[in-house]
Structures are given as C-alpha cells and as structure tokens.
Amino acid sequence: xxxxxxxxxxxxxxQQVRIEFEGRSLNVPAxxxxxxxxxxxGVGHTRESAVNGRPGAPYCMMGVCFxxxxxxxxxxxxxxxxxEVADGMSVRRQRGARDLLIDPQLDEEVVDE
Amino acid sequence: MGxxxxxxxxxxxxxxxxxxxxxxxxxxxxxxxxxxxALRAARGNFGLLWVQGKGYRNSPYASxxxxxxxxxxxxxxxxxxxxxxxxxxxQPGGFQLCMDxxxxxxxxxxxxxxxxAFDGDYPFELLDPAQLKKRLPGVGPGVVGACYSPMDGHVxxxxxxxxxxxxxxxxxxxxxxGLSVNAIDQCVNGFEVLTAEHRFxxxxxxxxxxxxxxxxxxxxxxxxxxxxxxxxxLVTERLQxxxxxxxxxxxxxxxxxxxxxxxxxxxxxxxxxxxxxMAEIAARAVKCFPRLENVRMVRAWGALRVLSADGYPIxxxxxxxxxxxxxxxxxxxTLAAAHVLRLAPWIAGxxxxxxxxxxxxxxxxxxxxxxxxx
Numbered sequence: 001x002x003x004x005x006x007x008x009x010x011x012x013x014x015q016q017v018r019i020e021f022e023g024r025s026l027n028v029p030a031x032x033x034x035x036x037x038x039x040x041x042g043v044g045h046t047r048e049s050a051v052n053g054r055p056g057a058p059y060c061m062m063g064v065c066f067x068x069x070x071x072x073x074x075x076x077x078x079x080x081x082x083x084e085v086a087d088g089m090s091v092r093r094q095r096g097a098r099d100l101l102i103d104p105q106l107d108e109e110v111v112d113e
Numbered sequence: 114m115g116x117x118x119x120x121x122x123x124x125x126x127x128x129x130x131x132x133x134x135x136x137x138x139x140x141x142x143x144x145x146x147x148x149x150x151a152l153r154a155a156r157g158n159f160g161l162l163w164v165q166g167k168g169y170r171n172s173p174y175a176s177x178x179x180x181x182x183x184x185x186x187x188x189x190x191x192x193x194x195x196x197x198x199x200x201x202x203x204q205p206g207g208f209q210l211c212m213d214x215x216x217x218x219x220x221x222x223x224x225x226x227x228x229x230a231f232d233g234d235y236p237f238e239l240l241d242p243a244q245l246k247k248r249l250p251g252v253g254p255g256v257v258g259a260c261y262s263p264m265d266g267h268v269x270x271x272x273x274x275x276x277x278x279x280x281x282x283x284x285x286x287x288x289x290x291g292l293s294v295n296a297i298d299q300c301v302n303g304f305e306v307l308t309a310e311h312r313f314x315x316x317x318x319x320x321x322x323x324x325x326x327x328x329x330x331x332x333x334x335x336x337x338x339x340x341x342x343x344x345x346x347l348v349t350e351r352l353q354x355x356x357x358x359x360x361x362x363x364x365x366x367x368x369x370x371x372x373x374x375x376x377x378x379x380x381x382x383x384x385x386x387x388x389x390x391m392a393e394i395a396a397r398a399v400k401c402f403p404r405l406e407n408v409r410m411v412r413a414w415g416a417l418r419v420l421s422a423d424g425y426p427i428x429x430x431x432x433x434x435x436x437x438x439x440x441x442x443x444x445x446x447t448l449a450a451a452h453v454l455r456l457a458p459w460i461a462g463x464x465x466x467x468x469x470x471x472x473x474x475x476x477x478x479x480x481x482x483x484x485x486x487x
Binding site for chain 2: 102
C-alpha cells in the first residue's frame with residue numbers, strides 16, 4: 001500500500017547542494033546528513049546486505065546499526081548517517097562487501113584457490 | 114521441574130557440549146547458567162580449530178586435540194541434523210604467521226618435537242616468504258615465514274553456541290538461566306544444588322563453569338587451579354573473501370568480517386578492552402596483510418580465557434564426591450567434538466576413554482612438588 005513519506009523537514013531553510021545518487025542528480029539541503037538527504041528524496045534502499053543481499057535503508061541515524069552503509073566518493077562501507085552532504089558528492093548503494101582488491105598473484109601462478 | 118539425571122553447572126561451550134553429549138546418550142540433563150553479567154568466555158571466542166603446536170612436550174594433549182578435530186565433521190553433522198544451523202565449519206588447514214626469525218625457529222622446534230612424538234605422523238610445512246605469498250595472496254613483507262598445517266580449521270563460534278542451545282532443547286535438556294549457585298550439598302542420592310530461590314537434585318553433577326569452577330570446586334572440597342587470561346579481539350567491516358585459511362592473528366569469518374586478535378594479558382577479572390593492546394593487534398594485522406591499513410574497525414571486545422595452572426584441560430571424576438565431575442579447558446571450540454562424543458559418554462559411564470586420564474586434578478600436586486624442587 002503506497003503511503004506518503006512521513007520523513008520531512010520541519011523547516012525549509014538555507015542553501016541547497018547537488019549530489020549524485022546512483023548516477024541521478026539530487027538537490028538536497030546543505031546542512032543535513034547524507035542519510036537524511038536520501039530519505040527526504042525517498043530513494044528506497046541504500047544498501048544490499050553482504051550476508052544475504054537483503055535491501056537496507058538508514059535506520060538508527062546515529063551510527064550504531066550499520067544499515068546505512070554506502071559507497072561515498074569511492075569509499076566503501078561509509079556510514080551515511082554520520083556524513084554531512086557536500087556539493088558534488090557522488091554516492092552509490094553499498095552492494096555486498098567491500099573488495100580489498102588483493103591481486104592473487106602479480107607474476108607467479110596461483111597454487112591454491 | 115521433572116526428574117533429572119545430571120545437573121551441568123555452566124552454559125558456555127564446555128557445559129553445553131557436555132549437556133548435548135549426555136542428551137545424545139539418553140540422559141535427562143538440566144543446565145544451570147548465570148545471567149548475562151557472567152564472564153562468558155564462550156561469547157568472546159576467536160573460532161579456531163587449532164592443532165599445530167598444541168601439546169608441545171605433552172603428547173596426550175596433542176592427541177586429544179587431534180582426536181577432537183577429527184571428530185568435528187561428525188559433530189557438525191549431528192548439530193546440523195538437529196538444528197539446521199550452518200556452523201560454517203571449514204578445515205582447510207591453517208597458518209601460523211611468524212614476524213621474526215626467533216619466532217619461526219621456536220615454532221619449528223615445537224613442531225619437530227611433535228612430529229617425533231607422533232613417529233612422523235604430524236603433517237606440517239615450513240614456508241619461506243616466497244612460498245607463503247603463493248599460498249596467502251596479500252601477505253606482507255614483514256612476515257618472515259609461516260608454518261602451515263592441514264590439521265587446522267575454523268568455525269563460527271557464536272553459531273556453534275547457538276546450535277548447542279537449540280540442539281539441547283530439542284533433545285529435552287532443561288536450561289535455566291540467571292542463576293548463581295550458592296551451595297552444593299552431597300546427599301544420599303547424589304547432589305543438591307542451591308541457588309537463591311531454587312534447589313536442584315540429581316545423581317550426577319558436572320561443574321563446567323570456566324573460572325567459576327574454582328569457587329564451585331571449593332564447595333566440594335576440591336582445589337581447581339584456574340586463572341583468567343585476557344584476550345582482545347577487533348572486528349572489521351565486511352570484506353569480500355580474500356583470506357581462505359585461518360591464521361592465529363587474522364581470521365575472515367563466513368560473513369565477511371575479519372577478526373584480529375591473539376593478545377595475552379594477565380589482568381585479573383578485568384575483561385574490558387584497552388587502547389594500547391588494540392593498537393598492537395591492529396598494527397600486527399596490518400603487518401600480516403598491508404591492505405588492511407585503511408580497513409574500518411566496527412567492534413572490539415575483551416574476554417577472559419580460562420587457563421589451568423599448566424594450561425591443559427581439567428577432566429576430573431571427583432574422588433571424594435562420587436558422581437561429581439569437573440570440566441575446564443581453554444579450547445572450548447577445538448575440543449567441542451571430543452567433549453560431545455568422548456567426554457560426555459565417559460561421564461555417563463558408557464565409555465572407557467584412557468585418553469582422559471592424564472587430565473585429572475592429581476597432576477597439579479606433582480606440579481607443585483616440581484616447582485618447589487627447582
């Protein structure tokens with residue numbers, strides 16, 4: 001059942017900045033957390049669990065539940081509720097776990113899987 | 114409460130393993146456990162099934178450890194059949210990473226002693242940095258070498274504890290939480306265990322309370338020499354699988370996080386974390402795998418190991434209190450299979466297991482004499 005978003009700002013004040021979410025350009029208030037900015041836009045889920053793929057969205061808004069993990073300007077597993085938006089910020093959903101990009105072997109064959 | 118054959122005091126990995134093994138043997142079991150303010154070594158575990166290097170100059174302990182690891186697939190099947198829980202048991206072998214030549218030489222000496230003790234049947238390999246790099250991509254230049262043994266493995270220790278609870282309940286074990294034992298009385302038909310508001314009776318009694326076994330043992334006139342040793346563990350953000358083997362310092366869990374650990378501290382009953390030790394653990398992990406340098410930490414905890422006076426398990430059938438047993442060890446995960454499938458049947462009187470005898474309390478009398486003699 002579709003419902004109106006209950007998450008909205010009490011006061012509309014101040015500047016807006018522009019961020020990019022999954023390639024989409026969004027105008028957001030300049031002085032809010034990234035998590036709040038995305039909730040204002042009703043973007044739905046912001047991550048897909050590394051354990052079971054379940055979609056997740058910002059929940060506790062205070063840095064403890066790790067539901068709001070996103071890739072922020074290339075940095076994986078960033079907590080969107082603890083980061084203030086900035087003009088030009090580029091964010092993507094955190095899909096699965098971070099990849100450390102360890103090269104299995106630079107110049108020699110790999111013995112073990 | 115219905116009639117019970119055995120009271121197990123302690124609901125950690127050791128107590129629950131024994132309760133499960135006794136239930137498998139058809140015994141009616143009641144487990145008495147403290148509340149969540151208890152020390153809870155079982156909830157701070159690193160999750161290794163570790164063999165290599167254990168039992169140096171004590172081959173009965175090395176044999177017991179190997180027996181347990183060999184029995185682990187059977188325990189895994191039993192728990193999975195009873196609960197459907199995947200413990201993520203993996204036994205691909207493990208690496209002891211050495212950070213300097215002295216450490217490598219000492220590990221080598223111990224492993225050679227053990228191989229001789231087993232007449233050559235003790236598989237391990239010593240790896241130089243080039244060989245190691247092939248086996249463990251991402252390992253750092255600060256690692257001077259490593260010992261690999263195919264006998265080692267790992268498991269998710271929290272899922273193990275949960276599976277033991279679920280399996281025990283499914284087999285009729287009564288688990289009572291939030292109790293402290295105030296007194297134990299011997300009576301004609303066994304034992305009466307008194308808590309603030311309840312009394313429990315059974316013919317057999319197993320004390321499996323970790324560090325609590327010292328005061329509980331004293332209630333039956335036994336000196337159980339156990340002491341706390343603190344370990345701290347750091348947990349990282351979830352990462353794509355890159356470390357496919359357990360190591361003693363760094364382990365990647367089935368759900369992607371890394372556990373970093375292996376600190377040793379005598380801090381009494383203080384089970385908190387401390388910044389200097391966490392910094393050392395983190396620095397060593399980065400030395401092992403330099404790519405971890407900018408990985409995020411999400412959690413840390415301290416927990417108290419249960420170490421006996423000589424570091425080995427205690428399996429005691431009390432002489433002066435027939436029907437009472439004391440069980441204590443440090444390696445509640447590694448030894449879980451032996452506890453379920455060997456120790457519990459021995460406690461139930463259904464298995465004559467000579468491998469258990471070397472771990473009785475009497476050995477500590479000799480230990481003291483030796484100490485005074487030197």
